[in-house]
Amino acid sequence: MSISRRKFLGWLAAAGLSTSVTRTARAATTQHFTGYPDSVGVLFDNTRCIGCRKCEAGCNKVNELAAPDQPFDDLAVLDNQRRTSARSYTVVNRYDQVNYLKGPLYRKIQCNHCLEPACASACFVRAFAKSKIGAVTYDETVCVGCRYCMIACPFEIPTYEYDNAITPRVMKCTLCYPRISKGLLPGCVESCPTEALTYAKREDLLQIARERIRRFPQRYVDHIYGEHEMGGTSWLYLSAVPFRQIGMREDLGVTPAPELTAGALSGVPIVVGMWPVLLTGIYAISKRKEKLASEEKELAVTTAVEQAEAAAEAKLAEALAQADEEKKKAIDIEVQKALEEAARPETEEAEKSETEEDS
């Protein structure tokens, strides 16, 4: 196919337009999201937690979750390390041998409600969304059950109702979004007897945590976990021992999860827009080249054949002419010879007699 210059320039312009359609690549820039203003969070202080599991009971009641296998006042379950499950949005784990003088330490595990959640970034149907109040909410009506969110979460929090065949949901702490929207406390925070969980605006929680560390420096590790981890989370932690000793990952870095993938994802529209054009163009050019080449070849062949034919005919004519000439010559010679023959007998006899006489 032959393409005109105008058409080619037109294709190029269309491809260039396609690259401007993208919107999401902005995350991979110098923007740094520090949370919606006035968004809330929860501060967990493990020097106050006594491992009573009342938070688990409160969460279970408020969210109307299924009853657990062991009752919530059974503290023997703390002998094992547990993680969130489809029936419990939050669990408490006990860590012995880390705080030798004062006894075991406890940690409450639940969704950390990141400022830039990985689950929301991975979900292609927008089932997860970061609300303005701070909670990362889940919309089960659009969820397709692909469970990319479970893979994406760096804290391994979302769980899935595998036992539910018809309407399985992804299960994760909701920060009691309906309750906090009404001004109530989250279920776990309300149940805690020692206020190991403090509920306030995230920026106030950071001040409270810093003040606690300032007042009692020998009590706390000088770090607020969640202030910057994975770009910042709404659930903050204070601990008496280094965080890795209570099972929390210290290798996550401060880059939010969406920023980690935005670079690669921003390349997709360009690829989708530019490559077809490029490849089509290359295909067209090479196809045309082929066509031109074949045409040329044909032309060359026909010309060569014609030439050869002409040469052959010329040769034939020449040969024929030559043959004619030779024939003529031969005839002439024969005629000459015959003429000579006719004239010879008289002389021959005379010669013969002469020769006979001689011999």
Added chain:
Amino acid sequence: MEKGKSGLRGAGIFVTVAMISILSMGLGVRGVPPSSDDADKVRADMITIDYLKTFGKLERPAVVFLHDKHTAALEKQNKDCTTCHLSENNRLGPKFKRLKDTHKTEVMDIFHTQCIACHRETAANEEKSGPVSCGDCHKEEITIRSSRQPMGMDKSLHYRHAKAHDNKCEKCHHEYNEQTQKLYYQQGKEGTCRYCHGKTTEEKKVSMRLAAHLSCIDCHRKTLEKNQSAGPVDCSGCHELQEQKMIEVVQKVPRIKRNQPDIVFVKKIGSVDEISNPKTQARMKAVPFSHVAHEDYNDSCRVCHHADLNACASCHTLTGSKEGEQIKLEQAMHNLNAEQSCLGCHQINQQEKQCAGCHASLEQRRKRGEETCLTCHMTALNENTGNTSRADEKALAAKLLDSRVAVTASYKDADVPEKVVIDGLMNQYKAVDLPHRKIVHTLAGNIKDNKLANYFHSDVGTICQGCHHNSPLSTQPPKCASCHGRPFDPDQPLRPGLMAAYHSQCMECHKEMGIKKPVATDCSGCHKEK
């Protein structure tokens, strides 16, 4: 069909190779388990042989040498320390088969030939022996950890040594004359070795580690040879935690006589004229200090006398001096982080179980009222009181100390309710019957003999403030609910709500004091369910 067969074969080979590489990667990720014989060994006698470091970068990894293992093995062969240690100045040197590190190849050769030869010999005698090949000594991965605990003299150990030497101080204590470059004994100047012998060996002054090993172990060894009882000669005897605990401790150690005062003033040191002159006298009141009592409270003199056995103020002057590294008298006495400062040591004492219940929840660096200064700063030494001899000063100090009341004053029992019913919040549980008087008596009884506590709790009702905080001393302190209400009040971000205030007040104290019963998670132990 042939093409398909080769394709299948290729696929099979690929799958096999992939499986093998994945599995071996998995093994690699888990790491090579440490060798079973040395794995996780924790020893006090671990010495790292890296002396060739002085000659440049090491070509091979440093060698881990277990000293006690070797002494035990040599003992079995009836060999002693002189097998490896050479004598110098009638004492065994610390180095292996040499007195000095002369040259790189020489030192290396000594180690190689001597160690390996002995190992070979022992192995030839069919006994367990050490390594002979390079990589068995110069190991890349060291799996043994050192559990060496630092060792030092304390009052009791010093007393036992002094007794063994008939109180002849010159056996151990010496001074050094720079001119004659000789050691000599000066009576009245004895102090801890650490005043001169520091962390590293300097010219003419070995490190404390070397000094201790050369002197102590040598003396022990010689004493043991005379079949008398002596201290340890092996590493674990001094440096292993369990062995340290087995060292006999003498409870009532007689006072070391070093011309120290009984009771003095802690104050700026100055002449009598300086003190009486208003222009040069110190502005803060002087602090009477019972040196004799503090000798009992501490295990050794160097807890406070960290640089020498003189008065603190001789180096730590009012405005700082070079000897005191510009640390002024105020900082030296009040630094909360240093054990040798008054307040620092008192702060450490607050971490005791009987004290921590209240003191752990008190902010360490809180602003204190001026009256707390007066607990120690008792009198101004001026022209009225200071224009006296040193002996008079000491008498004055003693008199002031006697006048100080050292008793934890509590209210009378009639004013302290026996039971307090806490019924402010009754949701799921009934009211709490708090055995109030019992708690007060227990707290007071715990610190009854603690002079430090008694000095500072001498205002009546001070110990009540452990729970009845942020309010003036009174027999009728305000109710908790007067200040603690709804939780998470943005105006009072650090004030807990009422439920948390009740719970954490009791639970934190129990945790700090190590009280096992009542268990914090046993709700009905304190309040019955409704």
